[in-house]
Amino acid sequence: MLHVDTMAADQPLQGLVWLAEGKVRLLDQRVLPDQVVAIECGNPAQVLAAMRDGVVCGAAALGIAAAYALALAARRPVPPVNWLTALQPLLDELAAVQPMAANLHWALGIMRQTIASTSPTDDMAVRLLQAAQAIQAADREANQTMAKLGVQLLRRHQAPVHRVMLHGYGGDLSGGGGGTTYGVARTASAAGLVGEVLVNEGRSLLPSASLGLSELLRSGAPAALHADVEAGRLMKHDGVTWVLVGAERIAANGDVIGPLGSYMLAILAMHHGLRFMVVASTATIDMSLADADDLGPDQLGSGSLTRGGGESSPLEVTPVELIDAIVTEKGIIEQPDERKVASLMSVRQLH
Template sequence: MTSLLNEQQTSFIPEEFSPIRWSQSALELLDQRKLPAQTEWLRFNTAPDVAKAIHDMVVRGAPAIGITAAYGVALSAIEHQQALGRGDTTAINQDIEQLAESRPTAINLMWALNQMKTILAAQPNAQVIPTLVAEAIKIHQQDIEFCHSIGRHGASLIEPQSTVYTHCNAGALATGGHGTALGVIRTAFSQNKIAQVFAGETRPWLQGARLTSWELQQAGIPTRLVTEGAAGHTLKNNEVQWVIVGADRIAADGSVANKVGTYNLAILARHHHCKVMVAAPSSTFDLTIHSGEDIPIEQRAEEEVTQLQGIQIAPEGISALNPSFDVTPPELIDAIVTEQGIIEQPDAEKIRRHFQR
């Protein structure tokens, strides 16, 4: 434990539910792979272990990944403080590179790492450690505040007694707390606007089945779980007003990379006259990328498709395609909601104006 840190000042456990806690110079993550059957918190003391936790989906969701990576940089500085005292940041920069490679599509990851790198570059000595910890905590706290703002803006678009459909998990588990897509749903439900939520199961990790349904059930929000193949049937035979999802990266033209299956839903929603809302903080935008064609799509292990919890469900030797994300073009999106407000019928010019406020 470093003498540069006052634990009473730097430990941070959010007042509301969050899958991330900073305590006693260590990072604690709720192991989301084991939900809903088991609630287990894992403790991390090194950045490489944090990077592995991100890659292995102990923590997931773009905002939560960014927060976790920021804490990972703080852990690296603590671990390598003797070298840092000599002005040597080599080991920390190597840890930052490893964190950056853990989930390449989620732009919040790079945004948070860049925040931490700027601080480190300005003060490359051991005295920077408390500042790095404070910045990680600030990123965490700010994300919770942003989620509440997103919730309020998104809820303003929803009419009373609405039925909505959500995909993957963009709730408190995917953020610092409250959630983006589920933040909108939570806020709208508190305003008596939500009558029913349909939650897509989200193969192959089943985040919708395991995580979103659990979160909504905990909040007392009426929820029905839907298989991926039943999405079209559900939209056709139920009056669903909104499909509400999160995002992992948004290009300058409004193209949205999100959990694979989002593109399918957007096409189905357009056919069935259902609106599509994307809820995400400003840090999810990558304005250096002009269109969705330039967004890197993470390809994950084939075993995630051919196996279920380690049990082979497909023929031995069969090949599988396992993209973790797909890209929805802006013409299929009715609104992008950030902490700053609402971008209706998004395009490059509207997004540019949104960030010039």
């Protein structure tokens, strides 16, 4: 069911909302910011289609949507003898939407564990809904913490005024709320640390950078849109101090798999003496992937951001030696390497 809504100027967008009548409400990222179209999904097939068609974009948002799809799948009149066997085909379909989206697979792992550990006397639909809502809340809390830590990092590297460049969409709709890179930029702007936010627009980036720009302007952060091919000139002449990007997956050594263009920006940042920050929760870190050197175009060729009709946005690897800091909800890794990543991941937290 489609609904065309108005966008309140003082309210953040909520990309995924569980409705009391047992449906999940998704904002269609394909038409924002020009229109605010909400899609209500009452069964898992509708959520899966929305994920495949680009209604939902971003690894964390895909994970939350997948969790709600499983909660919907458990709302059946006749429970199966074995829930895990019954839901495994849907688990497989959800995982296949984006093999490189670590947050998606992290969320599916939690849902699979919930299914396996639920007693036959428990209500599976209730248990899976609770798990899905906890995943969404955990991502929102992680984003809030990362925003604070990112601001701390900016404060430590003082400049008369920071001018930050954002690449790839890391706003409110990319996960449970608050955003990753956009959360840092907004919080830093509110604290008076940022004079201007430069938003990269590139044909390979989905959703459109205009969505992120509108979020920043709505929050009061000074922001401007520019073509990604202008990045080098802006770094050289316009006082850029930091480049901020997100990640689909981070290897154990700190290599980052992210949106196309990140590698180029990291090289340009190093050449111009700027700092390069990755903002991503620990759900993005894959300790089973030693490094990303051996990942080929076939594995990186399709990212999590897709349009209806099958067009996809490729991913690429930014080597760890080009990264100045990885900001997570557990802490900041400056000059990351395998030892520092392992040390961070040994810290026990919800995420």
